[in-house]
Amino acid sequence: MxxxxxxxxxxxxxxxxxxxxxxxxxxxxxxxxxxxxxxxxxxxxxxxxxxxxxxxxxxxxxxxxxxxxVRRRDLTFKVDDFMYLKVSPMRGIRRFNMKGKLAPRYIGLFKIVERKGEVAYKLELPSNLSGIHNVFHVSQLKKCLREDLTYTEHPVKILETSERVTRNRRVKMCRVQWKHHTEDEATWERE
Structure with a gap:
C-alpha cells in the first residue's frame, strides 16, 4: 500500500x-x-x-x-463439569495418531478442577497428557452435555402382523407406527 x-x-x-x-x-x-x-x-x-x-x-x-x-457471548462453567478440549488442527502435523482432516478437533472428557481468573479453567488431565499445561482459556473448551443423551419413542399402534419362518423356528413380527412419525416410517419389530 x-x-x-x-x-x-x-x-x-x-x-x-x-x-x-x-x-x-x-x-x-x-x-x-x-x-x-x-x-x-x-x-x-x-x-x-x-x-x-x-x-x-x-x-x-x-x-x-x-x-x-454482536456474536460474542460470555462462557462460564462450574467446577465438576465435564469439558472437551479443543485441539487446533495444523497441516502436516500428526496428532493423536491421525493426520490432516481425520485428526480429532476435540479430545477427552475432562473434569474442571477449579476456575482460574475470569476466563480460564484448570482441568484434570490424564497421565498421557502430562506434558500439557492444565489451565485453558474458555475458547479452547466445549461443554459436554451428557453421555446418556437418549430418548424413548412410544408406539402409537400396530399396523399389521406377520410370521417369518427361519430354518428352525418361527419369529412373530409386527409393523409398529411410532409417535411423531407417519405410517410410511413404521418399522418391523419382534413381538
Whole structure:
C-alpha cells in the first residue's frame, strides 16, 4: 500500500501521520511551488497530530469492537463439569495418531478442577497428557452435555402382523407406527 493513500481508521495517510505533512510526489511538486510546500501552516503541531491520530484510532477500534460484540457471548462453567478440549488442527502435523482432516478437533472428557481468573479453567488431565499445561482459556473448551443423551419413542399402534419362518423356528413380527412419525416410517419389530 502506498504511503500516500489515506487510511479509514486514522483519516490520514501513514506518511502524513508520521511526518505531519503530505507526501511530496512529482505531481505535488508540479502543481505547487517549493515556497508553498514549506509553508508553516502545512506542518502541524506534532502533539496535536498525535492526539488526532489517537482519537481516530479509538473511534475505529470502538466501531470494530461493536461489530465483534454482536456474536460474542460470555462462557462460564462450574467446577465438576465435564469439558472437551479443543485441539487446533495444523497441516502436516500428526496428532493423536491421525493426520490432516481425520485428526480429532476435540479430545477427552475432562473434569474442571477449579476456575482460574475470569476466563480460564484448570482441568484434570490424564497421565498421557502430562506434558500439557492444565489451565485453558474458555475458547479452547466445549461443554459436554451428557453421555446418556437418549430418548424413548412410544408406539402409537400396530399396523399389521406377520410370521417369518427361519430354518428352525418361527419369529412373530409386527409393523409398529411410532409417535411423531407417519405410517410410511413404521418399522418391523419382534413381538
Amino acid at each position: 502506498p504511503s500516500s493513500l489515506i487510511t479509514i481508521a486514522i483519516k490520514l495517510s501513514p506518511f502524513e501521520a508520521l511526518y505531519g505533512r503530505r507526501c511530496r510526489t512529482p505531481l505535488f511538486w508540479n502543481q505547487t511551488g517549493e515556497k508553498q510546500v514549506f509553508r508553516p501552516d502545512l506542518i502541524r503541531d506534532p502533539e496535536q497530530q498525535i492526539k488526532m491520530v489517537r482519537e481516530n484510532l479509538r473511534v475505529a477500534q470502538s466501531r470494530q469492537k461493536s461489530y465483534a460484540d
